[in-house]
Amino acid sequence: MKKIKVISCILTVALMALIFFFSSQTAEVSSKTSSGLTQKIAEFIVRIMKSGDADEIRHTIHNLIRKTAHFTLFFMLSVSVANTVFQLFGTEKLRLFIYTSVFCLVYAITDEIHQIFVPGRAGMVRDVIIDLFGAMIGAGVFLLIRYLCKRRKENDL
Numbered sequence: 001m002k003k004i005k006v007i008s009c010i011l012t013v014a015l016m017a018l019i020f021f022f023s024s025q026t027a028e029v030s031s032k033t034s035s036g037l038t039q040k041i042a043e044f045i046v047r048i049m050k051s052g053d054a055d056e057i058r059h060t061i062h063n064l065i066r067k068t069a070h071f072t073l074f075f076m077l078s079v080s081v082a083n084t085v086f087q088l089f090g091t092e093k094l095r096l097f098i099y100t101s102v103f104c105l106v107y108a109i110t111d112e113i114h115q116i117f118v119p120g121r122a123g124m125v126r127d128v129i130i131d132l133f134g135a136m137i138g139a140g141v142f143l144l145i146r147y148l149c150k151r152r153k154e155n156d157l
Helices: 002-024 027-049 054-089 093-116 125-156
Strands: none
Touching: 002 054, 002 093, 027 054, 054 093, 054 125, 093 125
């Protein structure tokens, strides 16, 4: 059981470090990371539709991918934080949801503040909201999985 607690803590810190790493990238580097993929998707859509402006489609997809990345990273962080809180303190249900959501919200705010100091980047309230939404969904999914596992275990007895 102690290994699970340690692994859970390490995973949480690793995800926080990954988010910090992405936030530390300049606007140019960050944009290049997602640009190649979005360009290929835009060209594919234009080919299928046989019309449209690839640049306009690329811009739309680029924003969608970047916002989806925010949601996904904070979803994963939230699941990890929820598991860590559960493993360390045994907290469940509403308290676990609140602790996890507040932790992720604070981290999202500090992440956006951090971006203010990175060349070409800016802190955005919209990104904090997306991060919080991802975190809340992640905490909810964690609790749902815990509930289903607990229920299955009870039914097997």
